[in-house]
Amino acid sequence: MDKKLLIEVLKKEIEKSTGCTDPGAVTLAVAKATEVLGEKPERIKVAVSSNVYKNGISVGVPGTGQRGLRQAAALGIYLSEWTGEDLGLLDHVNNEIVRASQDLLKEGGVKVSYLKETPDRLYIKAEVFKGDNTAWTVIQGDYSNITETGKNGHTLFNKPVKKTENGxxxxxxxxxxxxxxxxxxxxxxxxxxxxxxxxxxxxxxxxxxxxxxxxxxxxxxxxxxxxxxxxxxxxxxxxxxxxxxxxxxxxxxxxxxxxxxxxxxxxxxxxxxxxxxxxxxxxxxxxxxxxxxxxxxxxxxxxxxxxxxxxxxxxxxxxxxxxxxxxxxxxxxxxxxxxxxxxxxxxxxxxxxxxxxxxxxxxxxxxxxxxxxxxxxxxxxxxxxxxxxxxxxxxxxxxxxxxxxxxxxxxxxxxxxxxxxxxxxxxxx
Known part of the structure; x- marks a missing residue:
């Protein structure tokens, strides 16, 4: 086979991740939705596929001493400036962010559920709310693959999930x-x-x-x-x-x-x-x-x-x-x-x-x-x-x-x- 293609595939399929990829992807989805919203949200709602839920329900979230997808989601609103780092954004978690995220959890501002039917077995939809404004992000097919973003009912970005020649x-x-x-x-x-x-x-x-x-x-x-x-x-x-x-x-x-x-x-x-x-x-x-x-x-x-x-x-x-x-x-x-x-x-x-x-x-x-x-x-x-x-x-x-x-x-x-x-x-x- 062509060696250039082989090396491209390997480089594409290897990426840096801090923490488990499932909660990391939930954090990324919330962070991106927060970026789209343009202000700090008051509430977060996340819906995931059953597989993502299974993988994230018991695992530790880096730097927090806590476990699970609710904690991962709560971190996202404080990490919106690092969405370009994909699953590496959890590198930026610090004590101040952890305290703020846990305050939000205590206030009941984070809800996470799983859907029995989803377009893909790897599916995450994060919605964030502030007053009358709302924004959302969808990750699908792969852990850092953002397929849709939107704000106040208007889709801002959408791409189909498709196989790629270098995937x-x-x-x-x-x-x-x-x-x-x-x-x-x-x-x-x-x-x-x-x-x-x-x-x-x-x-x-x-x-x-x-x-x-x-x-x-x-x-x-x-x-x-x-x-x-x-x-x-x-x-x-x-x-x-x-x-x-x-x-x-x-x-x-x-x-x-x-x-x-x-x-x-x-x-x-x-x-x-x-x-x-x-x-x-x-x-x-x-x-x-x-x-x-x-x-x-x-x-x-x-x-x-x-x-x-x-x-x-x-x-x-x-x-x-x-x-x-x-x-x-x-x-x-x-x-x-x-x-x-x-x-x-x-x-x-x-x-x-x-x-x-x-x-x-x-x-x-x-x-x-x-x-x-x-x-x-x-x-x-x-x-x-x-x-x-x-x-x-x-x-x-x-x-x-x-x-x-x-x-x-x-x-x-x-x-x-x-x-x-x-x-x-x-x-x-």
Missing amino acids: VDALIRFNIADIIETIKHLDLEELEFLIEDAKVNKAAAEEGMNNENAVMGSALSSMIKDAPFPYSAMMLGKLYTASAAEARMIGLNVPIMAIAGSGNHGITNFLGVLAAAEILKVSETGLARALAISSAITVFIKGYIKRMTAFCGCSVAAATGVAAATVYMLGGSFEDMVNAMHSVLGALAGIVCDGAKESCAYKLSTATATAIEYAYLSTKKKVFIPRGNGIVSHTIEHTFEKLGQLNNPGMVETDKCLLEIIEEIQSQY
């Missing part, structure tokens, strides 16, 4: 072998941005290891011992990914390089590969290419399963990419990559997504370690889940396609049931 769907027009072969011939200079992105996520992991409010990093650090590959890489991968994810999920103010719309995908993708690379002592060029392989696989799979899933996307997309990248660093063949990816999907496809919160750190770190293990088994032991075995099809592309079918329509009812369970449990607290 996540662009890669699925190619086969995996061609994508991998293209990456193998890319130079360090062309892929160096991926190493920088991995460093950002490693910094988040280090914060998670050292912050007194996070527990997984310190616990896993005590378990790190000298051991042969793959055990050393599996434990280091768990340490890095769990620490960064927990820091993010409890609301520590740490930036993350997200991929395919998910910060936790970005944590799994970048830190899983980085951990294996550090243990294997691969060159910078080798690391850059491995990161490109994992990133491309993650984006490719998301082209089929889309942004919102009923199963854990870190397990089925990002971890699958980590498996392929680890095979590459072990010197394995393309066939070994396919076998490792099939093993990950055959084993982990059933892990459900029950929203963003601390348990994500447990899930994605387990998936990361499993991906590294299966890469080793496939490459060095020739042990893997055979083709034609359950969801594992006869080609990797067809397996990815069937994974998309499993998500939608296959698990649509599962997703509804998950939300009902989450709401019931939350109502008891």
